[in-house]
Amino acid sequence: MKPAPFEHHAPLTVEQAVSVLSEVGHEGKVLAGGQSLIPILNMRLASPAHLVDINRVAGLDSVEVTPEAVRVGALVRHAGLERSEEAFAALPLLRQALVNVAHPAIRNRGTTVGSIAHADAAGEMPAILALTDGVVEVAGPSGSREIEWPDFFLGALETSLAAEELAVAVRFGRFPVGTGTAFTEAARRHGDYAMAGVGVAVTVTDGVVSAARASFVSVTDVPSVLDLGPALGGVEPGTAAWDEAVEDAAEAVREHVDPEGDIHASADYRRMLVTELTRRVLPQAADRAGATA
Amino acid sequence: MTTQMFGAPIRRKEDPRLLTGGGRYLDDLGHDALAAAFVRSPHAHARIVDIDASDAVDVEGVVGIYVHEDLPGRVGEPLPLLIPHPTLTHGRTGYALAKDEVNHVGEPIVMVVASDRYVAEDACQRIRVTYEQLPVVVGIEAARAGELLVHDDVPDNVAAHMLQEVGDVEAAMAAAPRTLTLDLDIERSACMPMEGKGVYARWDRDRGELRMYSSTQTSTGVRAAVAAKLDLPLAKVECIAPDVGGGFGVKIVHPWPEEVLVPWAAIRLGRPVKWAEDRREHFISAAHERGQLQQVTVGFDDEGHLLALDVKLWHDNGAYTPYGIIVPIITSTQLLGPYKPGTYRCEFWSLYTNTVLVTPYRGAGRPQGCFAMERTMDAIADELGLDRAEVRSRNFILPTEMPWDHGLLFQDGRPLKYDSGDFPASLAKLKSLVGWDDFADYRRQAEAEGRKVGLGIGCYVEGTGVGPYEGGHIQIETSGRVNVSTGLTSQGQGHETVFAQIVAQELGVRMEDVFVTTGDTRKMAYAVGTFASRAAVMSGSAIALAARNVRAKALRIAADALEVSPDDLEIVEGTVRVKGAPATSMSLGTVSVLSNPLRYAFDEAAQAATQFAGTFDPDKPPVADDEEPGLEGKDFYSPTQATFANGMHAAIVETDPVTAEIKILRYCVIHDCGTMINPMIVEGQVHGGVAQGVGGALYERMAYDESGQLLNASFMDFLMPYASEVPTIEADHLETPSPLNPLGIKGAGEAGCIPVSAVIASAIEDAEGFPITRMPISPYDLWELRRRHADGEIPSLHRTSSTTRTSGTSSKEPTA
Numbered sequence A: 001m002k003p004a005p006f007e008h009h010a011p012l013t014v015e016q017a018v019s020v021l022s023e024v025g026h027e028g029k030v031l032a033g034g035q036s037l038i039p040i041l042n043m044r045l046a047s048p049a050h051l052v053d054i055n056r057v058a059g060l061d062s063v064e065v066t067p068e069a070v071r072v073g074a075l076v077r078h079a080g081l082e083r084s085e086e087a088f089a090a091l092p093l094l095r096q097a098l099v100n101v102a103h104p105a106i107r108n109r110g111t112t113v114g115s116i117a118h119a120d121a122a123g124e125m126p127a128i129l130a131l132t133d134g135v136v137e138v139a140g141p142s143g144s145r146e147i148e149w150p151d152f153f154l155g156a157l158e159t160s161l162a163a164e165e166l167a168v169a170v171r172f173g174r175f176p177v178g179t180g181t182a183f184t185e186a187a188r189r190h191g192d193y194a195m196a197g198v199g200v201a202v203t204v205t206d207g208v209v210s211a212a213r214a215s216f217v218s219v220t221d222v223p224s225v226l227d228l229g230p231a232l233g234g235v236e237p238g239t240a241a242w243d244e245a246v247e248d249a250a251e252a253v254r255e256h257v258d259p260e261g262d263i264h265a266s267a268d269y270r271r272m273l274v275t276e277l278t279r280r281v282l283p284q285a286a287d288r289a290g291a292t293a
Numbered sequence B: 001m002t003t004q005m006f007g008a009p010i011r012r013k014e015d016p017r018l019l020t021g022g023g024r025y026l027d028d029l030g031h032d033a034l035a036a037a038f039v040r041s042p043h044a045h046a047r048i049v050d051i052d053a054s055d056a057v058d059v060e061g062v063v064g065i066y067v068h069e070d071l072p073g074r075v076g077e078p079l080p081l082l083i084p085h086p087t088l089t090h091g092r093t094g095y096a097l098a099k100d101e102v103n104h105v106g107e108p109i110v111m112v113v114a115s116d117r118y119v120a121e122d123a124c125q126r127i128r129v130t131y132e133q134l135p136v137v138v139g140i141e142a143a144r145a146g147e148l149l150v151h152d153d154v155p156d157n158v159a160a161h162m163l164q165e166v167g168d169v170e171a172a173m174a175a176a177p178r179t180l181t182l183d184l185d186i187e188r189s190a191c192m193p194m195e196g197k198g199v200y201a202r203w204d205r206d207r208g209e210l211r212m213y214s215s216t217q218t219s220t221g222v223r224a225a226v227a228a229k230l231d232l233p234l235a236k237v238e239c240i241a242p243d244v245g246g247g248f249g250v251k252i253v254h255p256w257p258e259e260v261l262v263p264w265a266a267i268r269l270g271r272p273v274k275w276a277e278d279r280r281e282h283f284i285s286a287a288h289e290r291g292q293l294q295q296v297t298v299g300f301d302d303e304g305h306l307l308a309l310d311v312k313l314w315h316d317n318g319a320y321t322p323y324g325i326i327v328p329i330i331t332s333t334q335l336l337g338p339y340k341p342g343t344y345r346c347e348f349w350s351l352y353t354n355t356v357l358v359t360p361y362r363g364a365g366r367p368q369g370c371f372a373m374e375r376t377m378d379a380i381a382d383e384l385g386l387d388r389a390e391v392r393s394r395n396f397i398l399p400t401e402m403p404w405d406h407g408l409l410f411q412d413g414r415p416l417k418y419d420s421g422d423f424p425a426s427l428a429k430l431k432s433l434v435g436w437d438d439f440a441d442y443r444r445q446a447e448a449e450g451r452k453v454g455l456g457i458g459c460y461v462e463g464t465g466v467g468p469y470e471g472g473h474i475q476i477e478t479s480g481r482v483n484v485s486t487g488l489t490s491q492g493q494g495h496e497t498v499f500a501q502i503v504a505q506e507l508g509v510r511m512e513d514v515f516v517t518t519g520d521t522r523k524m525a526y527a528v529g530t531f532a533s534r535a536a537v538m539s540g541s542a543i544a545l546a547a548r549n550v551r552a553k554a555l556r557i558a559a560d561a562l563e564v565s566p567d568d569l570e571i572v573e574g575t576v577r578v579k580g581a582p583a584t585s586m587s588l589g590t591v592s593v594l595s596n597p598l599r600y601a602f603d604e605a606a607q608a609a610t611q612f613a614g615t616f617d618p619d620k621p622p623v624a625d626d627e628e629p630g631l632e633g634k635d636f637y638s639p640t641q642a643t644f645a646n647g648m649h650a651a652i653v654e655t656d657p658v659t660a661e662i663k664i665l666r667y668c669v670i671h672d673c674g675t676m677i678n679p680m681i682v683e684g685q686v687h688g689g690v691a692q693g694v695g696g697a698l699y700e701r702m703a704y705d706e707s708g709q710l711l712n713a714s715f716m717d718f719l720m721p722y723a724s725e726v727p728t729i730e731a732d733h734l735e736t737p738s739p740l741n742p743l744g745i746k747g748a749g750e751a752g753c754i755p756v757s758a759v760i761a762s763a764i765e766d767a768e769g770f771p772i773t774r775m776p777i778s779p780y781d782l783w784e785l786r787r788r789h790a791d792g793e794i795p796s797l798h799r800t801s802s803t804t805r806t807s808g809t810s811s812k813e814p815t816a
């Protein structure tokens, strides 16, 4: 379990990083926290000839909160974002999800942007980028561009980032006032990749639901958002109608997801699981919406 | 008075060193060594057609590439079958490097030695092996069917077939008012020590001496095996077990291929060579355990007394049997637990499969046996509508019936004879600890909140401290430092502490003056090893005996010097003094000086000793005819049989009504390992055991596909429980001394893990209301069982709960 030989590059600026990436092309890989990449290298599942280690690149380690978004630089560790009080105040969903990402030791190294660039359908943060209608900021040889999340995730472990591009930040969109969020998942062991997970955002206006959406972990091959407006819209949380609407929403989730089975659980089980998790998580989000409204 | 050391919950002497990074494990040694890596079979069953290393020889840094044909003499012969048995009629072992055929994924085929491990792995990747694939046997059912063979010359894949019977089972079964049959299934798991195996060897060409280090549970065994394989005089081979990061059984097997090959390469190349196993290697080329199919037929009366127990076991021994059939022998004998079976028959078949070999893992066959017996107890209780604890207690062997001879032969070939134990007292303690009699109320409350809970129980007896022997050696330096050595090895158990406690107590010295060495063949050449919960019983007893010898010698010498009778002396905190007149005294260091009449005084102790003229007699030699120089003592302990510890566990679980997730709410342990040397260490052993038991019950399995690939050969998919999955363990102890050894102790190392699968199955069954017959169980498994139960494929239990009986039971027809 030792990686094949590679050349290690340690650029100090985004420009240098992009220029090395352009030089080495498909022979290169960005190294951020290494929590996904290093095991892959050690098991020789990949053997890139060049590693472009961005850990020394200046200016990528800040969390910024704007009225529209929480912007997270490429060197912000999961743990840093999780602990940021500003980010939590602006978008509680981030912390709600991040505490489910692996264990503290891994969150101390692993980056949120790296997790999104890795695009594992079992990762929490790609789903959160989707749920928040987020954007990936990219630097490349021909300048910067922004990629909306639906255009970013192409397939399992596959994104629209080009080999010579670096994701410099992501922006998680903030929700309107009156929105409550919640995230839950079920994993075999605490901190494992989930068998199924779901995050929801419920907006309550004048006592009734005005918008609601959900996104999923481990039960869709790319991050996807389901609009729960048709099920929940116009309903007042806590009423008998609400209970029925939650059932409808859960049913919609059951139909929406497309899980695969593995040695830990079958596809049917995961489908059941995400449906049940949706039932459990929606009232939490609605409660929080009530509290912020 | 010297403070009481034996029995005190003293903190572990080794922990400050180990917890602050001071441990020296195998891979911490030999930074100058060449590194070995292996090309291992990617196929479960194949003939090796061709090995082409031409692309690898040029990799810079490669020093040697070896295949089977390169191995001379005994190095190239099959590895030894360590523990033969008359019923093991078709024992098979592998080669250090595969010869012609591979029988499981992971079998070593080529060894590369290079400047470092990275280079060695680069070279491995460039070696092309051509295979002709052969049909693969995976799983006990396929092995049992015998249509495809693992070894051409082993009919029906049967390595061993064994039958033991006590009494006339057939007659008793026929006469039994009721019978039941259970079909049970336990899956594979593995030891998974945090530190894998590892070997580091240096050859001193000038002296013709081999020094090797191995992360082993038996350095004496490895030493003898390597000397034999490499045709070296035993006197020219040293083997040292450095700090070892866990063993749990897998490191008692020896010699592993690497333990032969690494020293061989070191000699051949004249350079130090090291190999440290990585996790993937450990998964696919070390050893697994547990996998069995079981069928139990039981005959009993209307009160739940056992009349006849008829057990069939199909044991998966993997591709080879280097460690014999110890595991199924233990299952078949220890299955009986604390009960009198009436009559008993156990027949087992040990079967080959194209999977990693199976050797003892903590518990060593007992968890499976306990599972069979305890599932049976629950089934009887359910059948009769009786309380599950009550059925157990009606079948207990009573304290007045000890020693109890089951009439069977145990793993050591000696009678299965329980030395002591108080099972009714243990059960009473357990019931009060877990609140057995109040559980009906607890359940009613939970049910009112829409929660599903269940209570489970499991009892076991564990033969521990098997022979043949261990030794202890103690030497006291002139400084008063007490050096203790024993040949068996340590893998984190706390030997430095408990053996020091024994010595401190027996000799009357301070803990901090006692220094324990284990597993170093330079210090103690005669030893067996650390397994079978035997270290405390065997080495502990030997060390106690050795300490008594040293004490007697110290008193003899001091009495002479002080001109008093030895009977008037005592040793307190390292000082020999006259009872009642403590001013007349000398330190043990001084006694040590006197014991070794050198002509030179090197230090203060030696100078101080000159004041003790003693009874100098010019006609006698300085060292008396029946004495030896030095304040030293040695002794060996060799018992006639094993000593039997026991325990009873109970758990309360909650199962999610929708998702079938399983949570252990409480886990209670009553443990009896006789007199405890250190209750804190015993408790630590119990905790670790329960943690591994929880792994085996709820998380761990070896997911082989039908082609023999292990699908979860990493810690991402092989789910060892984290601290977050292990419940708080509530433990209490009973101390029923063993009459068999000088300290009254029994082994404790394996205990914790033995009943956990049985207990959790019992609790889940109690929560769910239908039988649980297969472990481990995941939420998905339970969810599937619920579906099948709802579809009528699985019957309901007769009762609805353990303690709330629905009605008096009418006599039912036997289901057998």
Ligand SMILES: Cc1cc2nc3c(=O)[nH]c(=O)nc-3n(C[C@H](O)[C@H](O)[C@H](O)COP(=O)(O)OP(=O)(O)OC[C@H]3O[C@@H](n4cnc5c(N)ncnc54)[C@H](O)[C@@H]3O)c2cc1C
Pocket: A029, A030, A031, A032, A033, A034, A035, A036, A037, A038, A074, A100, A101, A102, A103, A106, A109, A110, A111, A112, A113, A114, A115, A116, A117, A118, A122, A123, A124, A125, A161, A165, A166, A167, A168, A191, A192, A193, A194
């Ligand atoms: C034991 C364990 C458990 C884990 N459990 C979870 C879990 O439950 N949920 C979860 O979501 N994750 C989990 N992870 C993964 C963890 O979150 C990773 O940190 C994360 O997926 C990747 O972040 P990283 O910074 O470590 O990226 P790296 O490992 O350095 O890189 C991952 C991939 O992304 C690319 N990449 C990284 N940064 C950039 C960038 N700025 N621009 C372009 N490409 C980039 C790399 O080239 C590589 O292909 C776990 C990891 C471990 C070791």
